[in-house]
Amino acid sequence: GQQVMQIPQYQHVQEGEDFTTYCNSSTTLSNIQWYKQRPGGHPVFLIQLVKSGEVKKQKRLTFQFGEAKKNSSLHITATQTTDVGTYFCAGPNSGYALNFGKGTSLLVTP
Amino acid sequence: DAGITQSPRHKVTETGTPVTLRCHQTENHRYMYWYRQDPGHGLRLIHYSYGVKDTDKGEVSDGYSVSRSKTEDFLLTLESATSSQTSVYFCAISAQGLNTEAFFGQGTRLTVV
Numbered sequence: 001g002q003q004v005m006q007i008p009q010y011q012h013v014q015e016g017e018d019f020t021t022y023c024n025s026s027t028t029l030s031n032i033q034w035y036k037q038r039p040g041g042h043p044v045f046l047i048q049l050v051k052s053g054e055v056k057k058q059k060r061l062t063f064q065f066g067e068a069k070k071n072s073s074l075h076i077t078a079t080q081t082t083d084v085g086t087y088f089c090a091g092p093n094s095g096y097a098l099n100f101g102k103g104t105s106l107l108v109t110p
Numbered sequence: 111d112a113g114i115t116q117s118p119r120h121k122v123t124e125t126g127t128p129v130t131l132r133c134h135q136t137e138n139h140r141y142m143y144w145y146r147q148d149p150g151h152g153l154r155l156i157h158y159s160y161g162v163k164d165t166d167k168g169e170v171s172d173g174y175s176v177s178r179s180k181t182e183d184f185l186l187t188l189e190s191a192t193s194s195q196t197s198v199y200f201c202a203i204s205a206q207g208l209n210t211e212a213f214f215g216q217g218t219r220l221t222v223v
Contacts, residue, residue, distance in 0.1 A: 048209075097143055097166075
């Protein structure tokens with residue numbers, strides 16, 4: 001089935017540093033979604049990107065969808081300890097469900 | 111948070127026993143999903159439902175079955191639990207499938223001993 005690959009698997013940063021996670025698909029995606037999961041919690045929806053080349057911002061978070069709609073990225077500017085968690089991208093499968101990447105776990109040290 | 115309740119939240123069971131996990135929603139969403147989460151594997155789709163009595167398999171469906179006899183409930187059954195099914199199981203719901211956000215339940219931690 002259609003898969004999305006996510007890198008890096010882990011990232012450890014000092015508070016105030018920037019962070020980026022990348023998501024890649026071998027096939028064109030109709031849309032891509034991003035979720036955040038805090039330690040011990042459940043995934044929570046962040047955003048959906050639909051258009052080629054789309055860029056959306058949520059405060060310190062910037063989401064991009066590639067021109068070919070095969071890749072996406074999430075960039076966090078000036079990380080804070082509240083950003084700790086695992087960030088997942090998800091793309092549609094051939095049916096009615098989402099296939100999730102393996103996630104990038106972010107650790108922020110004060 | 112969306113109205114999703116998973117039960118039980120924690121369960122320890124023995125190898126070879128059947129186990130049923132329940133997902134209950136109060137949002138009247140059409141789509142319901144079961145994922146499992148394991149270290150290093152992210153979230154993997156087990157089964158999903160796109161309507162009452164309409165279900166389909168995900169990438170890790172072997173050893174699992176599902177049923178959806180009414181909109182609000184989606185049951186996941188491990189027919190004969192194995193240690194490899196020790197995991198955290200998440201139920202999710204969505205109003206319009208792929209085009210809208212998915213809301214996740216709190217998860218069920220299942221240990222098979």
